[in-house]
Amino acid sequence: MxxxxxxxxxxxxxxxxxxxxxxxxxxxxxxxxxxxxxxxxxxxxxxxxxxxxxxxxxxxxxxxxxxxxxxxxxxxxxxxxxxxxxxxxxxxxxxxxxxxxxxxxxxxxxxxxxxxxxxxxxxxxxxxxVRKYHYEEESIDRTRHYFNIDFGLNNWMEGNSFPDENNAPYAVKPWGSWYFGLNSVNRTWVTGPLFLDWGMGVSWYNWKMQEAATLIEKGDTRIEFNAPPASYSSIKSKLSAPYLNVTMVPMLDFAKGRRKVKNLERGSINFRTYKKQGIRFGAGGYAGYRLGGSTKYVYTENNKREKDKNSGNYYLTNFRYGIRAQVGYKGLDLFAMYDLNEVFASDRGPAGSQGMNAITFGITL
Structure with a gap:
């Protein structure tokens, strides 16, 4: 501190x-x-x-x-x-x-x-x-460490379609289903423009229901998406799951790690901002272990706002693994992820579903 x-x-x-x-x-x-x-x-x-x-x-x-x-x-x-x-x-x-x-x-x-x-x-x-100066930094370190933040949207897919296409009760609202990740990343130079991004992080899935009037409950054999009592005026319903992840993504960086640096210096203090150069892209994999699970249901009853929060596993799978793609140009980086395994344990997903896989896309800060 x-x-x-x-x-x-x-x-x-x-x-x-x-x-x-x-x-x-x-x-x-x-x-x-x-x-x-x-x-x-x-x-x-x-x-x-x-x-x-x-x-x-x-x-x-x-x-x-x-x-x-x-x-x-x-x-x-x-x-x-x-x-x-x-x-x-x-x-x-x-x-x-x-x-x-x-x-x-x-x-x-x-x-x-x-x-x-x-x-x-x-x-x-x-x-x-106070000195201000700019310069271009070459990638001379074999491995460079940094922190970043993934911020984006997540959903889940059944086969090649989204559940809202069939008006399923477990359809997710695209805007408002946020994905958030904190990552400790290493970038290791391999040869030429080839780098390897690898590291660990913690991420949170947040699936917000398309229909706010949805109670997410753990049934005897599977997760259930039920209608609330008629006296409830529903505001929001969502399911959340945090994961501890490891990631490994080979990257082609045609600027070979070069960055433009803006430097502000006074005495023993040095503040720098970096801007990556050129275009870069890559694809790799990730794996994660679930750290918990929770639901939140917000509603009003008799003109009184209520909030029900419950913790549990909700038949969420303990492990996740999938593919991750990244692309960047100068100061902008985008990512997309797709879980190859299902969100819920085998035969524990909602009734009538055909297997649901998480999909996420967003920006890296």
Whole structure:
């Protein structure tokens, strides 16, 4: 909790630089080609002239050589005689074991390189500049980890049709039957434009009945969709089921993981937003284990609003598995999923049904 508060304070400090004094520092961006830039920040012109003492070419060569080895926490560059370029020359690369606070959600990242509240508190009054710059990031990590959110609509199908085509009592209302998923995802580069998205997450199915006047009940042998008492004025009826999932989707990313980065930096605080480049698509599979189940029925009786919520398995299958397709272009990602097994256990679905499979589609944030 302390680190979350620290991160939120950092974001406020970053977004309100007027709390600090104006800076007279200079920033120079040197564009070498369409893929490389050197950004130099100095407090004044005199400090910029001092950079002439550094052998930048040798630094870059040694850095490239070091990056080809295993993951590095710190590189202290040395010249051919075993001496540092200058007494204070140290390049820090990667996270290593330092106590940085990093929060990543979707295409946003907040990084705070401060250990204590007092460190950030001091920066409110320090003479620190706010730097804004853009650059294109190459996909150099073998595996990159991030969090995302799936948000969309779900329904269920009988064979090749939806139940509402036959006015079935278990027909689902397309708008309002929400699907929501929280995912921890890894993207591993395989070769060329081929990547593998894999990870775990928690998701919720919410099937809202087309006809609000529907009582969802667990019968002796199967789930039942019954009419409520005549005195009820029905408002809403739905069935929900959460699942713990694992997912594996091979992806073709023709931009090879490149992203455009917008960076906002002040002191020990760094806030970045990423925008993916090019087109990408893939298809793979998933499997999930049910964590629970519940129904909600909202109605009025005698001008009094009532809400009945009940928990149970409702003959929902314990395991789900299916296929997932993803497609994206620049900052937009879409997904679709289809369960290959039925929503309810064998011969436990509603009377008259011919097997019901969940289908979902939406956007990934």
């Amino acid at each position: 302390k680190k979350v508060i620290l991160a939120m304070t950092a974001l406020l400090l970053l977004m309100h630089p007027e709390r600090g004094r104006a800076s007279t520092g200079d920033t120079v961006v040197i564009e070498l080609n369409n893929k490389s830039k050197i950004l130099v920040y100095t407090e004044d012109r005199v400090a910029l002239k001092d950079l002439e003492q550094y052998d930048l070419n040798k630094m870059i060569k040694d850095l490239n050589s070091a990056l080809r080895s295993s993951k590095i926490e710190k590189i202290e560059l040395q010249d051919d005689n075993g001496k540092k370029y200058l007494k204070d020359t140290t390049i820090i690369f990667g996270e290593g074991s330092s106590a940085k606070t990093k929060i990543k959600i979707g295409n946003m990242e907040l990084l705070v390189d401060a250990d204590e509240w007092e460190d950030l508190d001091d920066e409110w009054d320090d003479d620190l500049p």
